[in-house]
Amino acid sequence: MRIDVLGLQAFVSIAERGSFHAAASHLNLSQTALSHRIRKLEEGLGIQLLQRTTRQVSLTKAGTALLPKARRIFEELGTSLDELRLDAEEVGESVEVGCLPTIAMRSMPEVIAEFVRRHPDIHIRVHDNSASEIADKVQSGEAEFGITIVAANRWDLDLKPVVKEPFVLVCPRNSQLAAAPSLTWTQLEGLPLVRISAETGNRILIDDALGARREKLAWRYEVQRVATAVSFVRAGLGFTILPQLALDIAAAEELAAIPLRSPTVTRTLGIITRKGVALKPAARELLSLVVDALKSERLTS
Incomplete structure (x- = not known):
């Protein structure tokens, strides 16, 4: 059974404030919209939760039984969201890139060292894979960009030759x-x-x-x-x-x-990105450092 979260929210707000007017004001809703949510919740459950009169609102027996359970649902949901938020803060921002193993060994260590010097709290993950695997990871969004051989490109990837x-x-x-x-x-x-x-x-x-x-x-x-x-x-x-x-x-x-x-x-080395998808600022900066490093290599002609 699908849980009518909006209906439960409306029910708890009315039960705690004792009136549709106060609950509607708290939820920033019109009284009509609030009444619609309660009616939909009651119809979905097949029971009446609120007893309405011209002067007051009271809970039915079913409403009285539901109220502590509904409160517990929102408390647990709030706790879970707080935990997720804390986890995200602990993990911090990260950048994932795909890179040919040969470039990962030679050019990336100095590039990443410079990037980490500027941004010590950002985590870097390098997928040192084959050209086809790099394209797969960029295409799926697992990697923000890839450093790879310029070859036949996929329709949903942009490729920029570098060196x-x-x-x-x-x-x-x-x-x-x-x-x-x-x-x-x-x-x-x-x-x-x-x-x-x-x-x-x-x-x-x-x-x-x-x-x-x-x-x-x-x-x-x-x-x-x-x-x-x-x-x-x-x-x-x-x-x-x-x-x-x-x-x-x-x-x-x-x-x-x-x-x-x-x-x-x-062979031509280049950068692949997802077509129409903008890089995060951190990824753009890392990409700029990569391009500068590749262009600075002394290559025989």
């Missing part, structure tokens, strides 16, 4: 290749290479750019994640090809990133 990032060969700094200013894809033939899974957007970009030439390369290993590919290079198992920003700062101390040409393969 074009080249793919590079990652090799140990003590390798002879590390001294080369750049390398062609032909020069990679015969080298043991670590390949990223076909499920990733990075792999698709490389395969599309190389076409049939990709079959001439010695793809010795295949892994699912960029971090695994980097660990294979560190162990001396071979070389890998990654977007330049995928090589985090720590790895860059012992590994070198060599530009690749003929062809130059790039």
Whole structure:
């Protein structure tokens, strides 16, 4: 059974004030509207709650039994709302964003550190997921915006390109290749290479750019994640090809990133947001810091 909250509110107000006039004034209603609420409540219950005369209003036996129960309903509701309000105050404001793992490792720590310095009470949650998962989270509203690869976009998302990032060969700094200013894809033939899974957007970009030439390369290993590919290079198992920003700062101390040409393969990083939905002020500020950080990266041409 649906609870007629407005009717109960009207009933309690009349019972406590002893008149329709005083109750209507308290609830900021006309007496006609108040009478309508009581009539609807009584009809829904199938019983009379108030005994009306020209001079006074009194409770029937059923009304007398209902009054303490109705009061308890509103007291419990008020307590529950107060608890929710306190919980919200304890949690505080939060911002959730989606971000490619490679960008989350390299660019986001400094961005978030600066944001937290400005807003120490705002909680940040980063969903470091794949491009498709980021789009899902932004589309559902779980993330306010996403930092991802610019590709075929969904109709209800806006996409803004920010920076074009080249793919590079990652090799140990003590390798002879590390001294080369750049390398062609032909020069990679015969080298043991670590390949990223076909499920990733990075792999698709490389395969599309190389076409049939990709079959001439010695793809010795295949892994699912960029971090695994980097660990294979560190162990001396071979070389890998990654977007330049995928090589985090720590790895860059012992590994070198060599530009690749003929062809130059790039990916475009951008920001996706829900179409027609304005960002919260905190999310807008965080987004601005992210864009500035991406644009400030020193990328090979």
